[in-house]
Amino acid sequence: MRFLAALAALALCAACWRNKDPGIIAFFTVTPDIISAGQSAQLSWQALNAEGCRITPDVGAVAAEGSWLVSPTKRTVFQLSCAGATTVRVLDVLPEVRVLSFTASTLQTIPDGAVKLTWATEGAERCEVKPGFEDVALSGALDVNPTQTTTYTLSCTGFGGPATAQQTVTVVPAMNLEVPTNPQAVAGDSQLTLTWAQAVGAANVYFAQAPNLEAGTIESMPGGVIYRRVGSPFVLTGLANGRTYYFRVSAVSGPDETALSTEASGTPAAGPAVADPYFGEQWHLLPDGGEDLNVAQSWAEGVRGEGVPVAIVDEGVDLAHEDLAPNVATLRSYDYVGGAPVRWAEHGTCVAGLVAARDWNGKGVRGVAPRAAILSYNVLQDLTSTNERDAMVRGKDYVQVSNNSWGDVDDGTGLVTTTDSQWLEGVREGATTGRGGKGVLYFWAAGNGADSEYEDNSNYDGQANRRFVFAISGYGKNGKLAAYAESGANVLVSAPTEGSDLVALTTTDITGRAGYNDGATLGEHANPDYSATMSGTSASTPLAAGVGALILQVRPELSYRDVRRVLAYSARKVAPGEPEWTTNGAGLHINHRYGFGAVDGQAAVAIARTIVPAGPELSFASPVAAPAVAIPDYDGTGVTSTLTLSNTGVGHVEFVEVLPTVTHPRTGDLEIVLSHGGTLSVLHLPHRCVPDGVTGREVCSDLVDYPFGSVRHLDEPGDGDWTLTVKDKGIGNVGTLVSWKLVLYGRP
Amino acid sequence: MLAVVVSLVLSQVVVAPGAAPAASSAPASSASPWGRPLEWRQGEGVQRVWVSPVLVAEVGPSLEGAQAVKRVDATAVVVAERAKVRLWRVKDAAQVRAVLPTLVVVVNDLPSTGSRARVPVGLVCGGQRVEASGMEAMERAAKEPGCVPDFWMRGFAR
Known part of the structure; x- marks a missing residue:
């Protein structure tokens, strides 16, 4: 009884509400909310307390609940109005992709005759012209020189679908080919x-x-x-x-x-000098800006890398960038994928600007060697063993400096990574036969994994660790090593980058908004063609490479080994309060973190002018020491083995390779140090090993004849005692120092 | 049926004579999904890699290829992609390759997903590139003196 009364009251109340209260829109949807032109979307709605509704535009009066298909040709805001309640929904309509025109300047030509293809599109996001061009402007033109009858196809895609157009250019035999x-x-x-x-x-x-x-x-x-x-x-x-x-x-x-x-x-001649607007931010180049490269005086003396070719081996370079184009070596670059779009080239473009952005052109920034010639090898777009080799030797008699702000292994794993044999053949060939036998200068990023939980070290990197390259570490504006920058006995020198003080480097970015800087990011320039965020040993390496170009401008006859000595002898003892600075047997200050110190452009140029070239390289391979001694577990003393060398013929060591073979279930426990006449080369340090994502087990590296490299014994004598010490600093595993050997490289 | 196919694929993995699990790295047990290492000589040393149980490579990536991988393993995710190669992480690489034989093996430097991953996309014999890929390249590198795999690897800008 009480239930029936309550039901009647509820019915009365509902009628009352419907008559007196405004309508309520329970929902109003448009599905999907983005369509292409020609497609339909569904409007669905339900209103309470309304006899009917109205939808504008295009629909009109409708019931209080229902759905409706709409097919607008442009973005439309639909409004639902029901008994005083109103709401709106937006339907976006993607533009149809259309080729407005695609023409050839001539439809008949002779082999290699010049033909200009011109096109215009609308609604496209990406276009290509086949054969030959993977990524072209949405509306633009390009020159082709067909050798045979060719049908060119313009294909564009966008959210509104694909569109294509074709032009056939007929090629007929040439007549009357005359000397220009x-x-x-x-x-x-x-x-x-x-x-x-x-x-x-x-x-x-x-x-x-x-x-x-x-x-x-x-x-x-x-x-x-x-x-x-x-x-x-x-x-x-x-x-x-x-x-x-x-x-x-x-x-x-x-x-x-x-x-x-x-x-x-x-004879090219200098144009008018106009200041570069962002130069004032480039603390790494400014005399009063912090621990800079000290290049101002060399520039003033005309040493700006004039015409020295520097290959940017990377993801690619925006060669048309306004601040790089004047220095681009015409038709010397190589594209490993063919038609790689410039939007892939942000890293390489930043690197290229640090080496050789044009100076005094009224645009952007400056490179360390602002008159060097730039070329791009975008090998990271297709990094195979054979391409790695190719990128090291391509144009080897033209290229003088090769910048490599990359590696074929991921930083931060702490794993010792073997060297790809093809890459090694490439750098060996380039260093020994390139540049007319003087050797291409390969600058290599030491790595950014020092602050990872696996404490990566540049000596574990099968590329930066090798004697044919110069491993470059990095420090911040305050001179302190960047926490991520990897140490190692192989580190030759260090150069500016973003450090713990978080002051990054300003350089070129790819033209437009597709690079690191989209022009709207806090802390970045409004001009998206430049970025103020370049960091990593990727940034320090091209700065050192730029100094390499300065060196070769004043002494092109120096070999890569001579330049290694120039960089070492001219390096500045940066952050002297930092731990571990010491002096090697030749009186050079050394530090596993900084190498021989900070790159100093002026000092390098000065030493380059006077250094006596070293002459042919000597090498000495030691006998194999096979101590086969157990390495005591968790022991501060460890085991040692000494090779006493005499009559090596190497009076001045330039590089040492140490090849230990150690069996140990967990090599991450091991500290391995080479000592010679009081100079220590720390080759391997205890660290965690990376867990396998499949089994969850930690897996450490094998150490079987891995050639740890050291530059720290530069100009020490090869003769004498060389002692290897291996300590197990972890608990729970034992192993054996099976054998080891040395190879010394240097000069009499 | 699928189990039979998988075992056939696994049986094609080349194990060089005398190959043994890594000495100093955590050894892969017989039950390990990593199997035994593949080897070849390079210079004076022996190089060793392990077939990844969770990575496969699409050489010449395409939309159709991606859809095919997703049809076989809906959980598959792209872990690296460049113009010519796309790496997929899948639940069971051998199973996916059995169904899609155009996919190429991925090998790791160590029996660990944390180590460098490479794709054998060719072979280099006496300085000349030879067309061979996947297990064929690894087999020939193991057997033919002077031949080494031509690996694709992801490059890391620093």
């Missing part, structure tokens, strides 16, 4: 614009730093190179001001090539 005439070189700032007259076909430009060019001998001439299948005008950047260059040109069409034209020459 009137070759001229118009000089600019670090560049030449080459022009010539040519009736048909493309051209091969024969270019060198000496006169009397001949086709058969061009590549043996100083700076001799053939730029193949290009057109007039042809702009060459990255040249040295004040140096005279010569060229001749032939016409080519398919397999046919004419004789060479007459010879012309030009």
Whole structure:
């Protein structure tokens, strides 16, 4: 009875509410809320206390509950109104991708004839032109030189679907291929614009730093190179001001090539000097900005890396960047994937700017060697053993400095990683036969894993650890080592980067908003073409490489081994209050964290001017010591084994390789130290080992003939006692020092 | 049926004569998903790697390829990708490769996911690159003097 009364009251109350209260919109949805043009979305709604509703635009009066399909062609805001209640929902409509035009400047040409493809699109996010171009502008043009009849396909994709268009260019045999005439070189700032007259076909430009060019001998001439299948005008950047260059040109069409034209020459000359707006932030270059590179005086003396080619081996470089383009060595770069988009190149672009952003051009920043020539090898886009080798030797007689702010292993694992054999062959070849036998200078990032829980060390890195490279660590503006920067007996020198004081480096970023700086990030520049956040040993390495370019400008005849000595002898004892500074047997200050110290540009240039080249390298491989002694567990003394060497012939050590074989269930417990005449090289330190993600077990590295490298014995004599000490500083495992040997490299 | 296929694939793993589990790293037991190491000679030394039980490589990645991997293992995730190679972490690499034989093995330097992972995408014999990939490349590197695998690896900008 009480239930029926309550029900009646509820019915009365509900009627009352419906009549007097405003409507309530229980829900109003649009699904999906983003469509492409031509697709439909569903509006669904329910209103309480309303007889009906109205949806605008396009729909009109509807029931209080229902659904409706809509297909707008543009972004639409739908409004639902029900008895005084109102709400809105937005339906975004992605634009249809359309190719507005795709044309060729001519539909018939001869082999290698120049054809310009031009296109315009709308609604696209990405476009490519096949064959040949993976990533092109959404609307733009490019020059092609087909050798046979070719159908070019423009393919664009976007949220609104794909769209394609095609153009076929018919290639017919060439007639009357004639020698180009009137070759001229118009000089600019670090560049030449080459022009010539040519009736048909493309051209091969024969270019060198000496006169009397001949086709058969061009590549043996100083700076001799053939730029193949290009057109007039042809702009060459990255040249040295004040140096005279010569060229001749032939016409080519398919397999046919004419004789060479007459010879012309030009001498690039400096343009007007306009200050670089972000230079004031580059503390690593400023004399009063902290522990800087000390390059101001060298610059003032004209030592700016003029024309010294530096390969940026990395993910790629934005070669069209306004502050890099003047220094880009024309057509010397190599793309390992073919058509790699520039948006992949943020890291390499930052690195390139630290080496050689153009100075005094009124744009952005400066590099350490602001007149060096830059080229990009984007090997990180396809890092195979064979490509690693290729990147080390490609252009080895042209490239003088190779910057490598990367590694093929992940930093921070603390695992000892073997060297890829192809890479090793590459750096060996480049260091011993490159640059006319003087050796390419390979600068290598020491690594960023020191502050990981596995306490990584640069000696465990199969690349930075090798004698053919210079391992570079990094310190902050205050001179203190960056906590992440890896130590090691292999570390040659260190250079500025972001340290614990969190002052990063300012450099170039890829043009536009796709790089590290999108122009809207706190602490970054409003100009997205530059970034103030470059850090890591990736940043310190190109600074050292830039100094390498300065060194080779003043003494191009120095070998890579000479430059290693120049860097060591000129290094500054940075942060002298830091632990572990000591002096080796040749009187050089050394520190596993900083190497021989901070790179000092002026001091390096000064020593480079006078150092006596070392001459051929000597090496001495010791006999194998096979102590086969047990390593006592958790013991502060450990075991030692001494090799007493005499008549090594190495009067001045330059690099030492130590190859121990240790069996131990947990090599992460071990400390391994080489000592010689009071100088210690700490090769391996106790650390945790990385757990396997499958089994959960810790797995440590094997130590079987791994060649730990040390630069710390530089210019010590090779003869004498070399002692290896192995201590087990962990509890619960025992092992054996099975054997070890030494290889000394140096000079008499 | 699937178990049979998996065991066939596993049986193709090459174990060089005399190969033994790592001496100083935690040894892989017979029950270990890491199996026994693959070896080849390089210079004066012997190189050793382990087939990853959880990684597979798609050489020439594509949308279709990704969908195929996801159909076989819905939990598969991409752990590294470049223009020419995509690495997938899956529950059971051998099982996924058995179903999708175009996928390539991934090898680790140690029986640990924390160690360097590489994909044998070719072979280098006497300085010349030879077309061979996956287990074929590893087999030939083990057997043919002067041949070493051409590995793809993820590069790390520092």
